Amino acid sequence: MRIKRREFLKAGAAAGAVAMTSPTLNAFAQTRSGAGNMSEAAGEWIPNTCQGCTTWCPIEIFVQNGRAVKVRGNQLSKANDGYCCVRGHLILQQIYDPDRIKTPMKRTNPKKGRTEDPKFVPISWDEAMDTIADKIMELRKNNETHKFLLMRGRYSDHNQIFYGDLPKMIGTPNNISHSAICAEVEKMGSMATEGFWGYRDYDLDNMKYLIAWACDPLSSNRQIPNAIRKINKVLENGKVAVIDPRMNNTAAKAQEWMPIKPGTDGAVAIAMAHYILVNGLWNKEFCGDFKDGKNQFRKGRTVNEADFDEKLTNGLVKWWNLELKDKDAAWAAKEAGVDRRQIERIAKDFAAAAPQCGIWYGPYMHPRGSYTVMAIHALNGLVGATDSEGGLCTGMGAPSSSYPKFDKYQDDVAKANVGKPKIDQRGTLTMPAMGSARPGSGVVTNNVANAILAEDPYDIKVAIGYFCNFNFSTTEGARWDKAMAKVPFFVHCVPMFSEMTYFADIVLPSALHHTEDWAVVRSKANLYGHISIQQPVIERMFDVKGTETEVTWLLAEKLKAKGFSNMYDWLYNEYKDPETGKNPTNSLEFALYATKIRSKKAWDPEENKDYKGDKLNGWEDFRKKGVVNSPKFTFRQKWEKGFPTETKKFEFYSETLKKGLEAHAAKHNTTVDKVMELTNYEARGEKAFVPHYETPKRHGDRRQYPFDLIDMKSRLNREGRSANLSWYYAFKKCDPGDVNQEDVIQLNPDDARKLGISDGDMVRVTSTIGSLTVKARLWEGVRPGVAAKCYGQGHHAFGRFASKDFAKAEPRGANFNEIMPDDYDRITGSTARNGGFTGVKIEKV
Known part of the structure; x- marks a missing residue:
């Protein structure tokens, strides 16, 4: 039998089961019947791991009569304290999605x-x-x-x-x-300054000032259950500021929202550093001070490096002389289209809370994003918030054995x-x-x-x-x-x-990682690292x-x-079973033994006897509990022992980045300046080695393409794999500005009025490489001149909910990746997709 695209969707109307006569030839999933009364049947909570975002939260799945019916955070997990966000709950529909592929x-x-x-x-x-x-x-x-x-x-x-x-x-x-x-470019902020290539952790319990910069900790990517539970504590004990062109969930609760012009974040960060230095608000315990105790940082004035006694940082005065001295809040306000006083107020309050403060910043995946994240992360160093209680840190690891x-x-x-x-x-x-x-x-x-x-x-x-x-x-x-x-x-x-x-x-x-497969994952959140199990919680329904x-x-x-x-x-x-020494004889045994081998240091009483975190009593104990938590992160170890940079200090003048760029130039028999030119950065000379502002690179002349397109992420996206779930559409308005059952582009009402566009109108959005049609949503939560579109919809494949007509390859909504030009932050190799680098024009259809 041939299975054609149309035949994939021959379905019973309510049951959502694919109408094929033989289940062995049915390429898609079929919902089982006769599960019984789930509210009354006995069941058990079985540990697993979510992986709906990169936090990889330990979870538990409640199974009744062989069917997964409920999800919660693992009650033993210190990463999420037993909670999970909406992504975890979507697992249930993902398991029983009638459009899953069933056979090779x-x-x-x-x-x-x-x-x-x-x-x-x-x-x-x-x-x-x-x-x-x-x-x-x-x-x-x-x-x-x-x-x-x-x-x-x-x-x-x-x-x-x-x-x-x-x-x-x-x-x-x-x-x-x-x-x-x-999100690779995000990592360059901490790599070039403190030698850490990875995602950060945050001490929200003790934080007094949080800046969420071009990200939404309550919605997307990392540590969401932890952020949801603890944001109120930060709001009660201090302040939250959000710097983003669009009002997100965190901004809706914050004391400050700065609707910045897309791509100009680096200007505001540089101006905040200027303000902190001119007003003597830097952390002197971390950065050091002038030898005579008198602040010499004055706008437009060069400072003698020898006059400053630097402690745990490298190149603070050099950074001032190369980039900061002329760039105050008034300059940044013009660049970013925001209020000068707000820049100064946020800088002042942020520094006043130091070191119990931190900046939670997003990926900045635009063509010059590396220097933007360097400028933002440098602020964490300037106030001594990095590796400090109430601030941010590199986080903890978890025990694992080698393959x-x-x-x-x-x-x-x-x-x-x-x-x-x-x-x-x-x-x-x-x-x-x-x-x-x-x-x-x-x-x-x-x-x-x-x-x-x-x-x-x-x-x-x-x-x-x-x-x-x-x-x-x-x-x-x-x-x-x-x-x-x-x-x-x-x-x-x-x-x-x-x-x-x-x-x-x-x-x-x-097989789905979270319910049908054997594996382990390691991650961190809430100042703890963890290793958690992935194990079959239900019998496989299909030949996966x-x-x-x-x-x-x-x-x-x-x-x-x-x-x-x-x-x-x-x-x-x-790959022998570490308990019995048996060799694997089939694929399932191999999967099980590999899982036991990787996690042995976590569950084996002999190997983990000296471990300072959780201790388990064997493999079955690990299966039952599902997670091993590390000890809590200990702050200021890098203050005492040094940072893993070239200078062993926090680098405002990055010898670490300099070494890499010079090695790259030497490999190609050229200069760093030539590398900067060919990779589309503006910096020349030593400015390439310090955090600095690079003007946004934009595709599309502003006269022809007047709107900056920004792309945000949904709190409903399970790493992009939830678009065929009915709950995704039923609860879409949990993303601020979006509409249930719809895919929309968010426009400021003032912009829409000038274009003759009303709420609900279909509009054509055109970039330099193509056009898409989508429904307009008028919303004051978007900065004028900005068009905001949530990533996740616009599939012409994926199944009956994700597509308007799967058989005809007609998409439901619009995938704006199709009209974003192919470009990169070339220092990291990251795809450019945000920061307003795509200019668009918008017309009513």
């Missing part, structure tokens, strides 16, 4: 395109894995293993096996993560090809991609499409993607349509059909498998049968 499928239509019906037919796992193994063996035969590409989206700790080690065993450098379309090494099983073919250049072009002259401030150590996810199309540095012949949908989730996604159509063989491992699945030759249905473990095992078996046993030998010999 293969393509029968060789033509690939957005509107091409793949004409998938159901196949067995055996046939699917046999086909994939053949393609890999063909690469090995032709010594082209480097032309294999693995693309990662959502992942667990087991990504080390599938994403990290498997490509090296095959012999390719091309394992590409989604990170650069997520078995693969080195002795890697053959000469793999060793030779794994060192070839990566397909994303990281480290090239115009793409430094300096994760951890080292050239070429970052990832440039969105550039992979360009590289595939250009066959630069080579062509890709076999690709696997898992839990990713780059055709939808990246800017100017039409490039990905063309690129994936060009790849001869593509495997997509996902729980649901998506825009990227259109281009697959083989589709492998993935865990991608990172089970697919790895099945592929290894097939490769062994075809003469390449190295991968199987590695898994069989090294």
Whole structure:
């Protein structure tokens, strides 16, 4: 039987079950009946992990009669104190989504395109894995293993096996993560100043002043349950200020809201630093002071560096001389279109609360975002809030054991090809991609499409993607349509059909991490680190498998049968059950043993006897409790022992960034100034090494494209995988300015009036690369001159709720990634998607 796109949606009206005669050939999920009275049936809470955002909250799922019916935070978790946000509750609909892929499928239509019906037919796992193994063996035969590409989206700790080690065993450098379309540029703020490449943690219990800068801690990305519970304490004990062009949930509760002009955040941060220094409000215990005790910071005046006795920081006076001395609040007010007095008031109150204060800042993924986040994070250092009680910190880790090494099983073919250049072009002259401030150590996810199309540095012949949908989730996604159509063989491992699945030759249905798979994850929040379990809480209803473990095992078996046993030998010999010593004999045993191996340091009484955090009494105790919490973070260790920077200090003049940029320039036989020019930054000379203001780079002349488009994230997005859930639409107005059951673009009423647009009108939004039509929502919570659109809707695939007409590939709403140009913050390699870098014009349809 062939399963065509239209047939995917032949459904019973109320039940939402797919009308196929044989469940073995039904590619989508079918809701079970006869579950009984859930309100009366006995049940149990089973620990798991949410992964709806990057906090990865430990949770518990209540199971009755084999069915998951309720979700809450793990009552033992110190990251969320037993709570979860709306994303956790959406798990229930995700499990029983009637449009889940149920069985492996293969393509029968060789033509690939957005509107091409793949004409998938159901196949067995055996046939699917046999086909994939053949393609890999063909690469090995032709010594082209480097032309294999693995693309990662959502992942667990087991990504080390599938994403990290498997490509090296095959012999390719091309394992590409989604990170650069997520938030990588955000990390450069702390990397260039205090040597920390990662997300921060916050002491909200003791904080007296919080600035939420271009982010919404109550809604999106990290530590949401913790922020929701503790924001009132900050409001009661101090103040909250929000700097954002749009009123978000945090702004609705804050004492201050500054509706800044998109992309000018760096100007306000620089002006705040100027104000703090001129008024003598910097933290002298952290930064030091003038030797004579007299403040020499005066507007327009250069200061002698020798006159300042610096303590735990590097280059404060140099920063003043290079960037700050002329840039006061009046200057920034003109740049950012805000009130000078508000800039000064927020700076004053922020410094007055120090060090019990902190800035929670967003990703700043625009073409010059690295210097914006440096300027903002420098304020945390200026007032001594970093690594200080009531401020912010790097956070805690969690106990975990190492995975078995693969080195002795890697053959000469793999060793030779794994060192070839990566397909994303990281480290090239115009793409430094300096994760951890080292050239070429970052990832440039969105550039992979360009590289595939250009066959630069080579062509890709076999690709696997898992839990990713780059055709939808990246800017100017039409490039990905063309690129994936060009790849001869593509495997997509996902729980649901998506825009990227259109281009697959083989589709492998993935088990859901939070209810059907074995894994562990590690994260941090609320000053604690944690390792938490992911385990099956229900019996699998469909023929799905865990991608990172089970697919790895099945592929290894097939490769062994075809003469390449190295991968199987590695898994069989090294991944033994740490309790019994047994070797794995099938994919499920391998998944279980890998989970036990990774978490052994957390649950084994002998290995964790000296651990200062939670102690468990064996594997079954870990399964029952589901989480191990670290000790609470101890502040000021870096004050005492030094920061992991080049100078061992908090760097206002970044020797750390300087070393990276100079190394990149030297590699390409050029200068840092030339690198700055080619990567579209304005800084020249030493200014490239200090936090400074870069004027926003914008696509579209303001006369033709007068509105700044900003893209925000919904508190309902489970990492982009909730758009086919009915609850998503029923509660959409929980995102301020949005409307239930609709997808809207938010416009200020004054702007709309000038354009003759009324609330509810359909409007055409046009950028330099295309147009989309969407419904207008008039709302005073958007700054005039700004158009705000929530990411998440506009799927033409994904299922019956996500699409207006899935069978006809008609989207529900609009995906504004389609009209955002392909651009980058090239220091980090991050995709540009916000900060108003996309100019648009808006017309009533």
